[in-house]
Amino acid sequence: MAWVYEFSEGNKDQKDLLGGKGANLAEMTTLGLPVPPGFTISTETCRAYLALKESGEGGEPEGLAEEVTDHLGRLEAAMDKRLGDADDPLLVSVRSGAKFSMPGMMETVLNVGLNDTSVGGLAARSEDERFAQDSYRRLLQMFGGTVLHVDSELFSDALDEAKKAKGTESDLDLDADDLRGLVETFKQIIKSETGRDFPQDPREQMDLAIRAVFDSWNTDRARLYRRQERIPEDLGTAVNVQAMVFGNFGMDSGSGVAFTRDPASGAQGEYGDYLQNAQGEDVVAGIRNTVSLADMAEIDRRSHDDLMTIMSRLERHYRDMCDIEFTVERGKLWMLQTRVGKRTPEAAFRIAVHMVDEGLIQMDEAVLRVTGDQLAQLMFPRFDEKAERTLLAKGMNASPGAAVGKAVFDSDTAVEWAERGEDVILVRKETNPDDLRGMVAARGILTSRGGKTSHAAVVARGMGRTCVCGAESLDVDTKAKQFRVRDGETIAEGDVISIDGTTGEVFQGAVPVADSVVVRHFEGEKLDDDLAHAVARIMAHADGARRLRVRTNADTPEDAARARRFGAQGIGLCRTEHMFLGERRELVEKLIVAEDESGVEAALAELLPLQRQDFTEILEAMDGLPVTIRLLDPPLHEFLPDLTELSVEVALAEERGQVDERAASLLTHVRRLHEQNPMLGLRGVRLGIQIPGLFTMQARAIAEAAADRMEAHGTPLPEIMVPLVASVRELEIVRHVLEEQVAEVEEQRGVKLDIAIGTMIELPRAAFLADRIAKEADFFSFGTNDLTQMGWGFSRDDVESSFFSRYFEHGIFDVSPFESLDQLGVGGMVEMGTKKGRKTKPELKVGVCGEHGGDPRSVHFFDDIGLNYVSCSPFRVPVARLEAGRSVLDKR
DSSP: OOSEEEGGGOOTTOHHHHHHHHHHHHHHHHTTOOOOOEEEEOHHHHHHHHHHHHHTOOSOOTTHHHHHHHHHHHHHHHHTOEETOSSSEEOEEEEEEESSOOTTTSOEEEEETOOTTHHHHHHHHHTOHHHHHHHHHHHHHHIIIIISOOOHHHHHHHHHHHHHHHTOSOGGGOOHHHHHHHHHHHHHHHHHHHSSOOOOOHHHHHHHHHHHHHHGGGSHHHHHHHHHHTOOTTOOEEEEEEEOOOTTSSTTOEEEEEEEEOTTTOOEEEEEEEEETOOHHHHHHTSSOOBOHHHHHHHOHHHHHHHHHHHHHHHHHHTSOEEEEEEEETTEEEEEEEEEOOOOHHHHHHHHHHHHHTTSSOHHHHHHTSOHHHHHHHTSOEEOTTSOOEEEEEOEEEEOSEEEEEEEOSHHHHHHHHHTTOOEEEEESSOOGGGHHHHHHSSEEEESSOOTTSHHHHHHHHHTOEEEEOOTTEEEETTTTEEEETTSOEEETTOEEEEETTTTEEEESOOOEEOOHHHHHHTTOOOOOHHHHHHHHHHHHHHHHOOSEEEEEOSSHHHHHHHHHTTOOSEEEEEGGGGGSGGGHHHHHHHHHOSSHHHHHHHHHHHHHHHHHHHHHHHHHTTTSEEEEEOOOSOGGGGSOOHHHHHHHHHHHHHTTOOOHHHHHHHHHHHHHOOSSGGGSSOTHHHHHHSHHHHHHHHHHHHHHHHHHHHTTOOOEEEEEEOSOOSHHHHHHHHHHHHHHHHHHHHHHTOOOOOEEEEEEOSHHHHHTHHHHGGGOSEEEEOHHHHHHHHHTOOHHHHTTTTHHHHHHTTSOSSOTTTSOOTTTHHHHHHHHHHHHHHHOTTOEEEEOSGGGGOHHHHHHHHHTTOSEEEEOGGGHHHHHHHHHHHHHHHO
16 A cells, blocks of 8 residues: 555545545646646555554554655656755645645645755755745744744744844845844744754655644644534545745745635635735735735736636636635746635525536536535624614625624633623634634634635634634734724723624624525515525525425414425424413413312313414414424423422511411422422323323314314314323323314314324334334324433533533534434434334334434434434524435435
8 A cells, every 4th residue: 555646646536545635736737737746645644643653653654754755756856856955955845635624724834855054055046045044934933833833922923023123014024134043043942942953854854744744633723623614533634745836936926825706705706815925824824914816917917817727727627616725936827726615605505506507517516515504604694784883994704794792812712701601703913723712612703914815714714603804904912902993993802893704894882683685585585686596596406306394393373484484394393381481380380289170170271272372373374284283291390480499488488477378388289299300200291191181181272273273264284292202001091082182172163183193202212112102103203302312311401511522522522412413323213213113104204303303414314214304493494405405416
């Protein structure tokens, strides 16, 4: 097995082996584009290296050094230079390149091969002493920070001091002597911080840089990013060793990043950043503000036109928007990277539909190019256009959305405040990979430097976080924890600001938000808006492809009506316990404290018409569509006063010599009903067996509501769901009572009611015995929230804030099992229960009504195992519809 591959040996489909960057460098080489030669050390090598390190053996995979030597020799022959040669040195870049893009998360080292001797040769060959010293100080800075783990702030501070001594704010104003002095300062920093000199052997530099890239796969920031983006932990990264081309040769050179379409909006045109006399890291770091590609055309028309030609060719070749890194060296364009570009959700939908219209892709592929997560982000609110606001500044619209929060100026504060429930906006001059924790915690990100290709912009777009970059009028002082606006206004830490990632505007205070254009579209508003049209076309195609039906979880007529407008095909879960809250608590209280059967009947008689009205309104909102009504599920004590508070109230009254008979009587019943673990106590079907009149009342209310709707010429399709069943005998007992009530209403009203009676499978025992339970069930609905709690043996209310963070750190979870279904464990029970139930009743209708029904990954799983429908909250209905269609198209 080979460890190392020439660029000419690979192609774009080998990302598993060569990583994304290596595979695309190989593809561009094959296409004959101007790519500096080099080689890729595979992801398999990284995995082998990390395995040796973890085992304690250390070192590198056997044969790797020899292969690197062989490929380095080929590179030297191709360039007619030798690594570190004193007279005409070959310099190389050492870059990471994982299968999935992880911008800024892993290491890069440029100018490898420079030392105290070869820097002279570079100066002589280039006839530019300043360029050579600038390249050397960059190597020392990057190598020191990434390979030797020296605090990067030490180098930045030394650079700032050199500029201050020169009386300038730009590193371009430092001359060769200034940079030579900076080189010596950097070498002293390395010596004092590491106890060793900067390595002068070029091959040692390269080998250490390669190892640093491999090691960077397991840094905290890389792990955090992978968790955030759900990238598997075991992929590893490739390493790309490539001949250097120099954008810092002078003002006829430069580096840039470009997109074939606007990654923020999806519009066609020239989008990107260019920086004269700079290496690539300068562009994304935001240390100097860039110019546009249009400005580049004025600076270097030939290179600009060559770039436009190549960009057009790459987009047609990849049939997608491409993200491109390039360098111009003394008027010669070089391509350093291309990949399918990250984009905002808005851009994703627009680009997908535009490319269909341009004949580049088919509609099936357009649907597969967008995701439910992106659609959900498009449904986030936007700032209300009519609301008053105070504009502070305007930057670049790097990642859309409306974010309101308190300004914070470092990641630790962002995390700390977010964990205590505060909404925060992370404000920085520019972000770097170490800011990732704060970016994840923040509602939005604001920087005073950088453009649409800066670290902040790229990472924010990938995470779906609102971001405004390059707000140059802001003077950000992170040490003083404030920023100053040009007109003198100062915003301190804790002050509320609002940022609009769609327009790039920054406002003082909290700006009210309004529904997004996509929500307005789903609400049925007629809009002349290309984004709404794009979403409509993709949703229509997804609906035409999907097999899985999508229902909603709704307890009120208003929620039911909204979900129907959003495309819901019925209600999969109507929770009746929500109908017993508020003013009706007193009626439940009467039921619980009733001294005899007549008291119970009187309380139920008062509840019956209220329940009937509830169901009538919901059936009307969902006329012609199925409505699954779950009978009362939670323990009765949830409707009563808190035991401790009531005990104190009664005790204090007794101390005052006052007797509150109602409170004393209520306390007796609360004590009687109190349970140590109520979620495993008297609830669900057990409650219906213990107080049969309760379920009787609800069944009659459902049947009478259906009869009322029929008399009003409606088409009611109610279904009754019995919760928490663990035994077929439980369901048999309750079903008999329910059927009696339905039959009585049929006889009294002279109608024929077709009301299915099924059960919620939310206990592991029910999943195991589903074949037996199916004998008494017309349908199953999996309650995956409770099934997750029971399956894992923990309470959602307690564990998410206690030990989940540690489970994420150790890789036990890559995502919360309450957010996305645990497909192996809980999913295994759902699949088993479905198969067993259908073994008894082949046509058994099976759905899921936990919030997993609106999670994209979970929807694909439910489709794969053959469920009939998923049910989720109204705002997740469009997401589930889209993902159900994508699931079918993906299998095609």
